[in-house]
Amino acid sequence: MEMADSRGPLLDTPFVGEAGVYVDEYDEVNVGDLEGDEYVETQPPMKQLYIPFDLTEASELFTSVAQPVDSESFSEAILQRSEQITPSADEQASVNSLTAKVTSVLEAMSIRQELVDGMGVEEIRSVGAYKKGTQLAGDMTAEVAVILKNWPTYTAVEEMAQLLKERVASKDTQNEYVVDVTETSITVCDGIAQVTIMVMCFPQSVQENQTEDTHQSENRVPLADIDSGLAAIRHTRWFDENVIHTSVKILARLLKDLCQRITQLRHLNDWHCELLAHFCVLQHSNNQPLPVTVAFKRFLQLMSAGFFLPDSVCIDDPCEADDLKVHQNLTYDQMEEVTTICQCLLRLLTYGAHREILGVEPGFSLDFSSTIEYGGVTISPPQHVLPPTQIVTQ
Structure with a gap:
């Protein structure tokens, strides 16, 4: 049995493919066009032979x-x-509170056009189970996608983490906040709830930086992580628009x-x-x-x-x-x-x-x-x- 057509009005989406598939700036990076990249498909295309009973x-x-x-x-x-x-009202309130503090800092950076490693913030989106309303009780983590105007570097991620640590703490001096940073993401925790920030860019930003030398490219967030973040945005948007x-x-x-x-x-x-x-x-x-x-x-x-x-x-x-x-x-x-x-x-x-x-x-x-x-x-x-x-x- 075929799935129903999922086409419909999209939020700031310029084009929808024939089967309701999103074809826009949130599509994954076409890694096949990137010379020297080692990312390859791990599973061959499958045949479509039968419809299960x-x-x-x-x-x-x-x-x-x-x-x-x-x-x-x-x-x-x-x-x-x-x-x-189902998360309790107190659990949801704790996650909502921390998410609001983190997103307000990120939105202020975007409005003021502040730069991290020379890069501005293009978009900020809530993603994941928290945004979809499918999180389980005890899951106190929300996810936020931050899209930079250029292919993000590890330096940019570190600088953003430092700004978050300073400004979130300044908004609430009564609580202690812990900010952890990896090469591709930032985690902000207040001891109860946690917000994970995925740092990424649009695919065209990757294409524009393919002529960089080896030293510069090694400092960039890996393509697989960018694709994962863009997929999270697509999944959340589809769920919001199709699940009522x-x-x-x-x-x-x-x-x-x-x-x-x-x-x-x-x-x-x-x-x-x-x-x-x-x-x-x-x-x-x-x-x-x-x-x-x-x-x-x-x-x-x-x-x-x-x-x-x-x-x-x-x-x-x-x-x-x-x-x-x-x-x-x-x-x-x-x-x-x-x-x-x-x-x-x-x-x-x-x-x-x-x-x-x-x-x-x-x-x-x-x-x-x-x-x-x-x-x-x-x-x-x-x-x-x-x-x-x-x-x-x-």
Whole structure:
């Protein structure tokens, strides 16, 4: 099943591609055009051979042979877990307060046209789970993208960190702030919340500096980090413009929480979980948002049917060109591991273990490296179809 067209009015976006893919200044650097750069694609393009079976689209044709899951109990468990993993008002207030202080300093730098290593600030954008509203309880980190007018240097990052340290502290003398800096990012912490600042530039700024000598180029922020930051902007903007249903955000949190609790599902990153949540709730023939209980089960059914296997049509990444599949960054071994674990989870769900899967039933282990017993059913550790070395190198 194809995804719905995501085209629509964009925030200061000059052009949208034919499939709703953003084609603008936030696109990644075309590393293939940069001579001497060692960044290469790690996965070959995948074939599109099959559409995984989706029971949601064929539920009228298949009669359940098992006792259906207690929908009322399932809904209560979903609500209970959702409340547990949603940040409290105090947590959100702490993150909001620090983010406001940091962004006010950065915005002042932009308005005054202050320079760091001779570079001005072009744009400031909030990105990541905090901005999307999909962060988990206990996650006290917000992310901010700072776009400079030139290809940023390590010196520029250090100078910006020093300015932040001085000016954020001057705005609040009662609290102590710690500012850490890496080669590509800055972290500001007040002891409770934390803001990570990613420093980057537009792709054209990279192209304009390709004639630099070796010494100058070695002082620049790596292209991979710039691409990662630009991707975060594209992901956040797409999510803001396409996710209006609360059910999508609730399911995204539940999937992130599930991936944190089950080791074999940690191959799925936040972007995977958010796109899967959007797909499972909204992308079906009925064109009405599915309840979270139905969408959660649909997630396990789709993944069990091979939604994230190499030859699946899966989901086109709406923020990337060339029909890039969202799961293409995974190795074959990781794809198979995610699929087999979801098959085990779906089997548990069929036998009524929804509270155990969601994590609201204390003391139940979802360690699939050993045998799991539930309701008289034994679930053995999943086995690879091929040895991992063969899967990766095939």
